[in-house]
Amino acid sequence: MKNVFVVFIAILAFCGYAVGQEPVPEQKLSGLVLKTEKFIIQVESLNRDSYIYRSWNIDNCCVTPDLELKNGKVIHDGSGGNRRFNFENGEYSYVINYVYLGGDENVTHRLTVYKNEKEILNQPAEIIRWLD
Numbered sequence: 001m002k003n004v005f006v007v008f009i010a011i012l013a014f015c016g017y018a019v020g021q022e023p024v025p026e027q028k029l030s031g032l033v034l035k036t037e038k039f040i041i042q043v044e045s046l047n048r049d050s051y052i053y054r055s056w057n058i059d060n061c062c063v064t065p066d067l068e069l070k071n072g073k074v075i076h077d078g079s080g081g082n083r084r085f086n087f088e089n090g091e092y093s094y095v096i097n098y099v100y101l102g103g104d105e106n107v108t109h110r111l112t113v114y115k116n117e118k119e120i121l122n123q124p125a126e127i128i129r130w131l132d
Contacts, residue, residue, distance in 0.1 A: 031131030034096065036111050036123040043085050043096055044131055046070065053087040053094055069094065091116050096125065 031044035040061060042054040051072035054065035072087040085096040092115055099108035113121035 032098070032127050033129035033131065034109060034111070034125040035128050036125045038123065039111065040128075041096065041111060041125065042131075043072070049073070051085055051087075053085070053096075093117070 031042065034041045034043070035058070038058055040056045040058055042052075042065075044052050044054075046052050050070070051074060053067070053069040053072050055067045056062065057066050060066075067089075069087040069089050072085050075084045075086060077083060083098050085098065087094040092113060095110075095112045095114070097110040097112065109125040109127060111121065111123050111125050112119060
C-alpha cells in the first residue's frame with residue numbers, strides 16, 4: 001500500500017505537479033494535494049473562478065482519477081486565508097475545508113461529502129503537496 005502511494009506521488013511529480021511553498025492568505029491558491037483516510041484528492045485552479053476536483057481511492061491509486069469534478073467554486077471565509085472549495089455532482093456535494101488560521105491544531109483541513117444535503121462522509125485531510 002505504501003509503495004502504491006509513493007508511485008502515485010511520483011506520477012504527480014512527473015506530470016508537472018511541483019511542490020511549492022504554502023501560500024500566504026493574499027495569494028491565489030493554484031492547487032493542492034490532500035490525503036484523507038480513504039482518498040488522495042487534488043484541487044486545482046482551472047481559471048480565475050473555477051476549480052477542478054480529482055480523487056483517487058487510496059487503496060487503488062492509478063493515473064486516472066476515480067472521480068473528476070469541474071466548475072468547483074471557492075468561498076473565502078473571512079480575511080485570514082480560510083476557504084472552502086465546493087464541488088457538485090448531481091445529488092452529491094464535495095467540500096474541502098482549507099483552514100489557514102485557527103481551528104483544531106491537529107486537524108485543520110477536512111473533506112466532507114453530502115448526499116441531498118445530508119452529511120455522509122467527514123474525514124480529516126492532510127496537505128501533502130502544493131501545486132505551483
